[in-house]
Amino acid sequence: MAHRKHPRLPVDQRLKIARADAIEAYSNLEIALCRLLALLLGTKVDLAGIVFFRINNTRARSAALDSLLRVCPETSSRIAEFSEHEAD
Numbered sequence: 001m002a003h004r005k006h007p008r009l010p011v012d013q014r015l016k017i018a019r020a021d022a023i024e025a026y027s028n029l030e031i032a033l034c035r036l037l038a039l040l041l042g043t044k045v046d047l048a049g050i051v052f053f054r055i056n057n058t059r060a061r062s063a064a065l066d067s068l069l070r071v072c073p074e075t076s077s078r079i080a081e082f083s084e085h086e087a088d
Contacts, residue, residue, distance in 0.1 A: 033065065040068040 006014055030052075038048035055061045 033061065037065060037068070040065070040072055 006017060009017070034049050034052040035045055037052050038045040041048055041051075052061065055064065
């Protein structure tokens with residue numbers, strides 16, 4: 001099956017491109033989650049990044065964000081603003 005973006009490339013090169021696309025998408029997700037953490041903590045993104053990227057386990061990161069969301073219900077309006085900004 002030909003790759004839509006690069007139909008004439010060999011399979012191994014198309015796989016490398018697909019892998020790079022997936023890595024980039026995951027990186028964008030991590031950046032968005034780091035920005036969410038900064039919002040929840042009321043701090044700068046670079047400071048939140050120090051904490052966020054020190055936690056290497058994805059499950060632990062998710063649990064920490066979930067806990068903060070439960071503890072800080074007043075941030076729901078800020079999260080809505082964050083979500084609108086991320087969509088841009």
